[in-house]
Amino acid sequence: MTIQKVEGTYSNRLRTKTVHKTKNPEFNESLHFFGITESDLAVKTLEIVLFDDDRYGFDEMGSATVPLRECAKAPSQMRLALTGPSGVEPTGPRVLLALAYSTKRRALVVTVCKGADLPSQDSNGYSDPFVKLHLDPDPYHKKHKTSIKWRNLNPVWNEEFLFETRPTELSRQNLTLTVWDKDYGKANDFLGSLVLGASSKGRRLKHWMDCIRFPDHRHEQWHSLTDTQHL
Incomplete structure (x- = not known):
């Protein structure tokens, strides 16, 4: 792509x-x-x-x-050499997440900081976004969600969630986030998703592994959303 x-x-x-x-x-x-x-x-x-x-x-x-x-x-075709990944922050629909493994709490601490350039789903040109997140597999079956930010394509949440787990378990777990537009009287609209885990690639994998390798530190990173809907 x-x-x-x-x-x-x-x-x-x-x-x-x-x-x-x-x-x-x-x-x-x-x-x-x-x-x-x-x-x-x-x-x-x-x-x-x-x-x-x-x-x-x-x-x-x-x-x-x-x-x-x-x-x-130029003629109708050009041959271009690609340079390596720039390391700049992603653009398009995205979320800023902070991860930290707390040895004191014995838990993964996830902070949903903010979103940017989210898709518009409502007739007023905005969306009313909120985020759902869960860890898989999770013996406690915890599911969390943020508050709703009304009429906003660049929401700021700064909301913290805890998942009880061990560092050894994190190497086999995935954190799934889905972003939704809140609607009343009909199904919520899907805006995008993100999965972080040891099976991830690129900046998602680095973010996850930094959290495991360096506990009790806050690791903050922007991530692009994909249009694949994860349950």
């Missing part, structure tokens, strides 16, 4: 479909950016980011940046 963007345009972020189970994907898609002016061609750039899209989230694989003036005069 690739995400392409031109800063300052009306549709500044577009993505291709996901091509599954291949190291040599073929997309053959046209992505259209509207609102590009001749002056934009002189000063703006096209950024292309390649992601690994699995059912648990997105992990950046590499990126390339092309000045629009080069696109305007």
Whole structure:
């Protein structure tokens, strides 16, 4: 999957479909950016980011940046070399989480800090987001959820939740978060999900392993949401 963007345009972020189970994907898609002016061609750039899209989230694989003036005069095809993951914070729908294993409490402490750029599901152009989270497997079968933040696409929660477990158990467990838009009189709308665990990849795996390796420290990280709905 690739995400392409031109800063300052009306549709500044577009993505291709996901091509599954291949190291040599073929997309053959046209992505259209509207609102590009001749002056934009002189000063703006096209950024292309390649992601690994699995059912648990997105992990950046590499990126390339092309000045629009080069696109305007180039032939219909260009060969670009990707640079490695930039390490910059993810963009698009995302949540900021803090993880800590407390040896005193003998528990995983999860702080749902905030969300950003969440999808709009309501006719007023907003959503009313809240987060559900659970640990799996969990002998205590605990499930938590945050408060609802009304009319907000960039909610701030800063809410803390505890899951009783041991560090040795964390290496076999997954933390699942799902983000929802609250609706009355009908089913809540799904906004995105995130799974962290030892089977994760990239920044999700590093975040989880840092929590296990360095207990009694707060480990904070932004994570992109995926559109896979986890129960």
